[in-house]
Each structure stands twice: as C-alpha cells, then as structure tokens.
Amino acid sequence: MPAPDAAATARLAVFAPLESRGRAETITRRLADAISLGLLADGEQLPSEPDLAARLGVATVTVREALSELREQGLIVTRRGRGGGSFVRAPKQEETAERLRRRLSDLTVADLRDIGDHYSTLAAGAALLAAERASPDDLERLGEAAEAFAGAAGIERQHHTDGRFHVEVAAAAQSARLTREEIRTQTDIGPLLWLPGADVHTRRRLDLQHREIVAAIAAEDGELAARLARRHVNESLERLVELHLSLVEPLG
Incomplete structure (x- = not known):
C-alpha cells in the first residue's frame, strides 16, 4: 500500500x-x-x-x-x-509581518525564554517518542518533510515546511494530542521564529539538523533525537532573541 x-x-x-x-x-x-x-x-x-x-x-x-x-x-x-x-484564505506574509514585529517588541527576553523552554521540551519529547514508535511510513513522511524544506524557495515557504517537519515528528510519535499541541505551538511561535529570516548558511544548517533528527529517529536513538530537536529549537530561539533586542534597544 x-x-x-x-x-x-x-x-x-x-x-x-x-x-x-x-x-x-x-x-x-x-x-x-x-x-x-x-x-x-x-x-x-x-x-x-x-x-x-x-x-x-x-x-x-x-x-x-x-x-x-x-x-x-x-x-x-x-x-x-x-x-x-x-x-x-491563507494570510499573506505582508499582512502579518508588521503585526508579528509589534508582538515581538512587546515581549521580554524572559517571555521568549519561557516560550522556548516549552517549545524545546515539546520538540524533544516528540522526537524521543517518534524514535520509539515511528513506522516505516512515518519515516518516509519525515524524509519527505525534510526534503520539502530543502527545496523550499522564499521565507514563507521555508517557514511552512519547517513547521510541517516538526508536526510530522509529533505525528510519528503516534499521539494525536501531541500532534495538536505541536500544531498549536508552531502557529503560536513558528511565525515569530522566522521573522529574522534565514541566510544561506542558516538554511543549510537547518536542513542538516532536520536530516540528523530523521536519522536519529530511524536509528531508534531516542536520546540523540531528543537532544538534536532541542538544539534545533534553541538555536532558532537565539536568532529570535537577537532580533528582539535589535527592535527594542533603539527604543530604550
């Protein structure tokens, strides 16, 4: 089938x-x-x-x-x-970018750290369970999701495919509740994480991290998969904190 x-x-x-x-x-x-x-x-x-x-x-x-x-x-x-x-009717990127920047400016670094703690814990837990439970079909979908990000053109498409990758990791954990929480978290923090954009170096690093996570899940190495997923999220959060500081410091 x-x-x-x-x-x-x-x-x-x-x-x-x-x-x-x-x-x-x-x-x-x-x-x-x-x-x-x-x-x-x-x-x-x-x-x-x-x-x-x-x-x-x-x-x-x-x-x-x-x-x-x-x-x-x-x-x-x-x-x-x-x-x-x-x-x-999907929202257009230009309709949301300014709203997201205002939202980011209203947050504190402590807020962002708290959001990051929640997101990285969720991502790590999903990767751990996926390594224990993923079926061959799940692994195929994860590979497809990683490839979709690698071939994505433009920030909006890269954001969507990165978010979809994380949703597929949660889905591979065989938990509908965990998948819904990942979807909710992606739509809450995902757009913010992509506000800084991604240069060629960053995009290549994200691509490599996706592939490493898939490989760890395929090898049934839950501890490694969880560690890689946590690092992946934390690095994205660091880029967001840098953008946040650049937005609020001129106002200080």
Missing part, C-alpha cells in the same frame, strides 16, 4: 473530535492554526457544516459559529450556490 502524503497524519489531528463538546472557540483556534501552518491550503474547500460537525463531534450550530468567527478574521470565505461552501 502506498504511503499517505506527508500531511495526512497531521490533518487527522486537525479534524479529530474535540475533547470538550460545544466549544466554538476551540474549533476556531484549531482551524486557524491549521490554516496559518499551511495544513489547510489556500483556496481549499472545507468539509460541509454537517460533515465538519460530525467529524468534530459537535452540533452544527457550533460549527456555524466557529466558521463565522473565521470569516471575521478573514481566514475563510463562503460562497453560495452551486459549487459553494467555505474556502480557506
């Missing part, structure tokens, strides 16, 4: 039933996260309201409320009539 596409496991987490029923804000956040990370592609049609409600285990009116909020945020558009439905 052919391996599923590289995003299949993560997409299952997007549409998994909610832990708490009747939570429109939970649906809104989950779909917004998936759109921001590129798990739901620009222009993609969402399932119908009844289908989405059935998948998520909530009432149709709850889904309708969530979709209304997503329309307010500009993340989906709804068309009526034949061929109609709700379609993803």
Whole structure:
C-alpha cells in the first residue's frame, strides 16, 4: 500500500473530535492554526457544516459559529450556490509581518525564554517518542518533510515546511494530542521564529539538523533525537532573541 502524503497524519489531528463538546472557540483556534501552518491550503474547500460537525463531534450550530468567527478574521470565505461552501484564505506574509514585529517588541527576553523552554521540551519529547514508535511510513513522511524544506524557495515557504517537519515528528510519535499541541505551538511561535529570516548558511544548517533528527529517529536513538530537536529549537530561539533586542534597544 502506498504511503499517505506527508500531511495526512497531521490533518487527522486537525479534524479529530474535540475533547470538550460545544466549544466554538476551540474549533476556531484549531482551524486557524491549521490554516496559518499551511495544513489547510489556500483556496481549499472545507468539509460541509454537517460533515465538519460530525467529524468534530459537535452540533452544527457550533460549527456555524466557529466558521463565522473565521470569516471575521478573514481566514475563510463562503460562497453560495452551486459549487459553494467555505474556502480557506491563507494570510499573506505582508499582512502579518508588521503585526508579528509589534508582538515581538512587546515581549521580554524572559517571555521568549519561557516560550522556548516549552517549545524545546515539546520538540524533544516528540522526537524521543517518534524514535520509539515511528513506522516505516512515518519515516518516509519525515524524509519527505525534510526534503520539502530543502527545496523550499522564499521565507514563507521555508517557514511552512519547517513547521510541517516538526508536526510530522509529533505525528510519528503516534499521539494525536501531541500532534495538536505541536500544531498549536508552531502557529503560536513558528511565525515569530522566522521573522529574522534565514541566510544561506542558516538554511543549510537547518536542513542538516532536520536530516540528523530523521536519522536519529530511524536509528531508534531516542536520546540523540531528543537532544538534536532541542538544539534545533534553541538555536532558532537565539536568532529570535537577537532580533528582539535589535527592535527594542533603539527604543530604550
């Protein structure tokens, strides 16, 4: 049987039933996260309201409320009539860059360290479990995700493929809850981590780190995989801290 596409496991987490029923804000956040990370592609049609409600285990009116909020945020558009439905509208890079810089300026170095501690612990734990649990299909998807980053052109595409790589590591850990937390974390901190951009040297180093993590998972060396994942995140955080200081010091 052919391996599923590289995003299949993560997409299952997007549409998994909610832990708490009747939570429109939970649906809104989950779909917004998936759109921001590129798990739901620009222009993609969402399932119908009844289908989405059935998948998520909530009432149709709850889904309708969530979709209304997503329309307010500009993340989906709804068309009526034949061929109609709700379609993803991915935010453009220029629409978010200035907002992200303002958000970064409002944070402190202590805030960033705290965020980094959470993210690196999550990434290390996912890599450790992936080394213990990854199937051959999971390893194939991880390799595809690493290759996607290596071939990505432009900051936005590099950001998306880096985030997708980490989501696939979490998915290889065989935990839907861990995968959803990785998606949430990627959409929360991922855009900030890519604000500094990546020169050729940095991109090559990230590419090498992805491949090293995949190799450690394939070798079932959980301790090494966890250590590499933690280092990967911490180095990205250091670049973000440098940018943060460059933004706030002129204001000091």
